[in-house]
Amino acid sequence: MRNESSNHKSENDYDIMIVGAGPAGISTWLHLHKYAPELASRTIVIEKEKFPRDKICGGGIGGWSEYILKNLNINLDLPKINISDLEFIYSEKKYILHQPNCFKMIQRIDFDHALVKTGVNRGLILHENEMFLSFTRKNNKLIIKTNKGTYNVKVLIGADGALSKVRKSMNLSNKPHIASTLEIFSPVNTQFDDEYEKKKIVIDLTYIDEDLQGYIWHVPHIKESKPYMGHGMANFHIHKNKPKANMIKIFNQVLNSRNIAINQKNWLSHPIRWYSKEDTISKPNILLVGDAVGIEPAFGGGIHFALSYGELSAKIIIDAFKTKDFSFKDYGKKIQAHLIGKWIAKCTNIALDLYDHKMDPFEAAREVFTIKQ
Numbered sequence: 001m002r003n004e005s006s007n008h009k010s011e012n013d014y015d016i017m018i019v020g021a022g023p024a025g026i027s028t029w030l031h032l033h034k035y036a037p038e039l040a041s042r043t044i045v046i047e048k049e050k051f052p053r054d055k056i057c058g059g060g061i062g063g064w065s066e067y068i069l070k071n072l073n074i075n076l077d078l079p080k081i082n083i084s085d086l087e088f089i090y091s092e093k094k095y096i097l098h099q100p101n102c103f104k105m106i107q108r109i110d111f112d113h114a115l116v117k118t119g120v121n122r123g124l125i126l127h128e129n130e131m132f133l134s135f136t137r138k139n140n141k142l143i144i145k146t147n148k149g150t151y152n153v154k155v156l157i158g159a160d161g162a163l164s165k166v167r168k169s170m171n172l173s174n175k176p177h178i179a180s181t182l183e184i185f186s187p188v189n190t191q192f193d194d195e196y197e198k199k200k201i202v203i204d205l206t207y208i209d210e211d212l213q214g215y216i217w218h219v220p221h222i223k224e225s226k227p228y229m230g231h232g233m234a235n236f237h238i239h240k241n242k243p244k245a246n247m248i249k250i251f252n253q254v255l256n257s258r259n260i261a262i263n264q265k266n267w268l269s270h271p272i273r274w275y276s277k278e279d280t281i282s283k284p285n286i287l288l289v290g291d292a293v294g295i296e297p298a299f300g301g302g303i304h305f306a307l308s309y310g311e312l313s314a315k316i317i318i319d320a321f322k323t324k325d326f327s328f329k330d331y332g333k334k335i336q337a338h339l340i341g342k343w344i345a346k347c348t349n350i351a352l353d354l355y356d357h358k359m360d361p362f363e364a365a366r367e368v369f370t371i372k373q
Contacts, residue, residue: 014044014125016317017144018157019132019166021047022055023303024290025159026115026124027310028317030072033122036318041123044153046130046146048160052113056183056270058219058230059111060201062103063304064339068311076114081105081220085200086369090361091209096200099371103201107222111303132165135286140326142285154326155317156286159310162273164292174279177294179214179272182251183232184262185223192258193229196220203299204254205354205361212245213237213355215299216254231255236274236297238351272300275335275344282331289313293335296347298354299368308340 016032016039018025025045033040060083069076083103088095120126131147135156144151158166162178188196195202195218204216214234221228233251237244248264255262275281275294282288289309295301316334320326335341350367353359 012149012151014042014151014153015039015321016043016155016157017151017153018043018045018159020159020161020164020290020292021045021051021116021126021128022112022159022161022290023115023306024292024309025157026112026119027068027072027307028157028159028289028313029119029124029310030074030115030122031311031314032317033119033124034072035314036321037123039318039321044125044127044151045119046127046132048129048131050128051116052109054107054109055112056268057108058183058217058232059106059108059221060103060219061106061111061303063302065302065304065307068304068307071311074115074118076111076118078106078110078114079222079225081196081199081222083199083201083220085198086365087200087202088362088365089202089204089206091206093362095362095365097366097369099369102369102371105220105222132160132169134169137285140285154285155320157313157317158286158288158292159290160292162271162291162294164288166286167288167292170283170286172280177274177276177279177297179234179236179274179297179300180247181232181234181270181272182247183230183268183270184255184260184266185221185228185230185268186260186262188220188227188229189259193218193220196227196229203365205365207233207245207250208355208357208361210245210250211243212247212250213239213242213351214245216250231258231260234272234300236272236300236351236355238274238297238348238355242356274300274348276348277332277336277341277345280332281335282328284328285326287313287316287328287331294344296344296351298347298351298364301344301347305340308338312338312340
């Protein structure tokens, strides 16, 4: 998938480069296209992989995702499972939060590809199989080096995930806030997995009592048009002074309880970065978005965070080109004043109390997952 344009000074001269064509990067471009189409036409997106490409993810579209997609005039017709019940477990107790169609479970390989195709159909310049390597500064611009060439840009957007190479190249002094995860996918076993039939998501907080600063999830999933389950766990470890949970032991217990025999070497693992207001997330001419910035450390957030980062960053970039001020020195403050920053701040406080046994787990669940206008 590749779309070229002649609306720039030379082959490798662009106003903006976005590194990463996941939801955050494509959302940034789509919002640029909506609010400043000429600027979008002078933007290039590079992606280290080739579409369609998969990502490890439960695949839940929730939160305010639908509002952002509607604002972008996007209606993705994808195979999905509509979820109306979230079941929370703590010890021997259960709490069910019923909200009609609060989540749509999709395949990330389908969602990301559809989002990219939407961009390409609107004029997105996309280079696949191209990897960001480094940048240098020259005359108030950036010289970007990739595995395929060198580019001159005014603004660089790091939308390349929790282990962002753009972020690493910025040499920030931030302390890392990285959550560990484990995940497997398995065919539905009707004896143990009623989530698929009942169209519900299960979030198990029981293992907080075994030092897990996170939770177990069981989600119905579509994989190659067949009924599957996603089983996983996250440990945010927001309290650094507390003992670390034995994730392998706990996950083995969880899988055994469902009669799932998948060798540990076949477990999937990926990091999640969570955001702190103390983090530096920009430098002159450079912004981070999406997982390169981070999500919330209570339950992790999701695709709606990525889409929101795209909307906010696009408006900030447009303003920078109007004022010719590319310092981005107030980017952190603008995130904190935005819905996404306020939500992360709220969830951070919840996480601090929840994973320190100072908050009832079901109360925390209601606070985070109850849909409010």
